[in-house]
Amino acid sequence: MPLLSIITVTYNAERFLERTIQSLLANQPGDEVEYLIIDGNSKDRTLDIVRNYETHVSHWISEPDRGLYDAMNKGQQLATGDFVWFLNAGDEMHDASTLFNLLNQLRNNPADVYYSDALFVDDTGKPLGLRSKITPHTLPHNLNWRDMAMGMKVCHQAFIARRTLSPPFLVDNLSADVDWEIRCLKTASKIVWLDFVLCKYLVGGLSVQQHRKSLTDRFKVLADHFGTATAVWNHVKIVARAVRFRFFG
Template identity: 85%
Template sequence: MPILSIITVTYNAERFLERTIRSLLANQPGDEVEYLIIDGHSKDGTLGIVRNYEKHISRWVSEPDRGLYDAMNKGQQLATGDYVWFMNAGDELYDATTISNLLNQIRTNPADVYYSDALFVDDTGQSLGLRSRITPHTLPHHLTWRDMAMGMKVCHQAFIARRSLAPDFWVENLSADIDWEIRCLKAARKVVWLDFILCKYLVGGLSVQRHRQSLADRFKVLATHFGTATALWNHARILARAVRFRFAR
């Protein structure tokens, strides 16, 4: 049985998928790592790329789905590793030592959740800076679920959870990744901050493309976990923080 399941969700991702696959292959993953691709029945050249790299892919499926988080649920259900890590099309492992560093941590410092900072990149692969420095989201080194009261502290691609405690994603909610992280943290007995960067995160995902709905859905998530009154107050604080951060730069 593999230790780590890396899951890539795709839909019409021919422009970016190869970048993700090559970053994985640069790490020379062995039997301890499985790689799954969950495709939403792409109509472009995505499946051609998948077939070109098929010998490096543990399992892939291509079929219609109900969106990103439905596909992520499918990937999680098909995974067999002890840990799940979502690395979607266009995202990359940070460098060629990432997997060996992570597996060493898992062997020597077993935990339920591992997390780190993420390097933001644009669609050309150009670095934009670390998430903790170019956004208002400072990264605590002792993370708990209560740290999520004002939004997502950890980029989803920099958050790895033990599969046995990872819940299903809230399919209809564009901020389901926040909910998933909170639920993982609530269930976790031990959470470990990694002092190396796990990923390069391609900016401009679904929550950016549908920003207004994402904000409304984020409120639903935070109200579910922290209560409606607290969520209202914290959203006012989030707005004030964003304004301060913008004018401080």
């Protein structure tokens, strides 16, 4: 069995998929790593790109789905590695040493969850800055699930979980990744902060494209885990924090 399953979800991703695959190949994955591509029946050249790199893909499927999180559930179900890591089309490993450093941690510092910072990039690949520096989301080095009371503390692409404790995603909730991280953290016995950056995260995803629904869905997730009254109060604090960060940094 592989140690790590890397899962890429795609849909009409011809502009960005090759960027993700090339970052994997630059890290020279060996037998300890499997790579899965879960496609939602793309109509552009996405599948041509998959076929061009097919020898480097452990398994891929292309079929209609119910959206991003349905596809991510399919990826988890197909994965056989001890750990799962989601790098979707356009996301990349941070540099050519990332996988080497990560596998060393998985082998020698056993835990249930590993996390780090993420470098935000635009659609041209231009770096925009570390998430912990250019957003109000500071990154604690001793993370627990209660740190998520005000939302996504760790970028999903910088969060790796043991597959056996990784729950299914909520299919119809745009903040399903927040819920997934909280549930992983709740069941984890050991959580490890990595002192290197795991990924480059392509900004402008689904939650940005459907911002209002994403905020409503986030409230539902936080109310479910922390209670409605706490979620209401924390959303007041979230707004105040965002205003303070925007004007005072």
